Amino acid sequence: MPYTLRWGIMGAGWISSCFVKDILLDPSTRDVDDVAHKVTGVGSRDAKKAQEWIDKYITGDAHGEAKAYGSYEELANASDVDAIYIGTPHTHHYDCVVASINAGKHVLVEKPATSNLAEWEALVQIAKEKNVFLMEAMWTRFLPVTKAMKEVIASGELGELRVLHADLSGNFDINTIPKTHRILDPMLGGGGLLDLGPYPLIWAILALYEDPRNEKRHPTRITGNMIKTKLTGVDSSTVFVLDFEHLEAQAILSCGITISSPDNALIMRFSNGNIIVPRPIYRPDSFKVQKLAKEGSNDVAEEKEYEFKSKLVGGGWHFQADEVARCVRDGKTESDLWGLDKTSFEMKIFDEVRRQGGYVLPPGVEKVVA
Ligand SMILES: NC(=O)c1ccc[n+]([C@@H]2O[C@H](COP(=O)([O-])OP(=O)(O)OC[C@H]3O[C@@H](n4cnc5c(N)ncnc54)[C@H](OP(=O)(O)O)[C@@H]3O)[C@@H](O)[C@H]2O)c1
Secondary structure, rough: OOEEHHHEEEEEOOOHHHHHHHHHHOOOOOOOOOOOEEEEEEEEOOOHHHHHHHHOOHHHHHHOOOOOEEEHHHHOOOOOEEEEEOOHHHHHHHHHHHHHHHHHOEEEOOOOOOOOOOHHHHHHHHHHHHHHHHHHHHHHHHHHHHHHHHHHHHHHHOOOEEEEEEEEOOOOOOOOOOOOOOOOOOOOOOHHHHOOOOOHHHHHHHHOOHHHHHOOOOOOEEEEEEEEOOOOOOEEEEEEEEEHHHHOEEEEEEEEEOOOOOEEEEEEEEOOOEEEEHHHOOOEEEOOOOOOEEOOOOEEEEEEEEEEEHHHHOOOHHHHHHHHHHHHHOOOOOOOOOOEEEEEEEHHHHHHHHHHHHOOOOOOOOOOOO
C-alpha cells in the first residue's frame, strides 16, 4: 500500500488549483507507487469561497474528502490534515507558515518562501523546534527533465561550467491590470524578482551551488540592477549576476514582467560543450546537449536532444508533493534535493539584489527584519 499524505490547502487561488489538480492524478501515471495524496481541507479567508473552490477543482470520490474552512487558522488546526500547502501571496507566507507549524503541521510553501532572509531563518528555527518538515515549493527541481539535466552536468562529460545565462520573463499587461494585482502591489511583494527570480536562480543553484567543488559556498560577489515601473515602484526588469570566483564561473540571471523570455532562455556554457534549454525555464519540455570539437571552440562535434513533453501527465507540480510525502513518511524534516539551505541562499541573494536596486518593501510588510 502506498503511504498517503493528507493535505490541507491554504489560499483558494490560482496556483493552489494547479497543485491540487496534479496531486489528485493517479500517481501511476507518473510511475509512482510508493506514495499518494488526499486533500482533506481547504482554507480561505471566506468559507463560501473555499467550498466553491472545492466544488470546482476537487471532483469524483475526492470531492467528499475535502472540508471547507473559513480561516487559515481553522485549516491549520484540522485534525485530519498532515501537511499544509501554502498558495497565498509572498508577503503572507510567513504568517501562514507560522500558523501551520504551530499547529504541528508539515509545510510546503510557495516560492519565494518569504519576503526576506530574516523571515525564512525564523521559520527554519520554529520548524526545528516543532520537528516538522518544511520546504519551499521549488517544483522545477523535482521534474524529470531537471533530473536528466543534472545527470548530464554531474557526469562531467561537458567539462566545467563557465557561464550560465537564464531568464524568466512574461508580459503581465501591467498597464491594464489593477494596481492591486499581486504582480504590481508592493504590499504583496510585487515585481519580477520575487515572483520570477526563483526560476533563473534555481538553475544557478543546480549547476553551481550544488557543484561538489563549490562545497556549498555562496557567491563571492552579487551584483543586481533593477528598473522600476512608475505604476507602483516595483521592479519591472531585474538583472543579477552571481560570481563564483573559486569555480571561475558566473551566472547571469534576469527576469521581467513586461516582455517574454527569448526562445533559448537558459544556456549553460561549459569548457567542452553547452546545454541549451527553450523557454519556459520553470518547466522545460526538452533540452539540447552540444559537445564541442575541442575545448572552448565554436565547432559542435555532437548534438543530442532530450524530449520530455510526451511523457508528462499533468502540469508537473506533483513531483514536489511526492517528495514531501516521502520525507514525511521517512521522518525527515527537510528534503535532500531542495533543503532549507537552498532557500536561505535564494533569500540572501534576493535581499542583496533588492538592496542594490533600492526596492524597499512598505513598512510592516516584512514580519521579521535582520
Ligand atoms: N509554483 C508556481 O508555478 C507558481 C505560479 C504562480 C504563483 N506562484 C506563487 O504562488 C503564490 C500565489 O500566487 P497566485 O498566482 O496563486 O495568487 P492569487 O491567485 O492572486 O492568490 C492566491 C490566494 O491567496 C489568498 N490571499 C491571502 N491574502 C491575500 C491578499 N491580501 N490578497 C490577495 N490574495 C490573498 C487568496 O485566497 P483566499 O481568498 O482563499 O484566502 C488568493 O486566492 C505566490 O507566492 C506566487 O509566487 C507559484
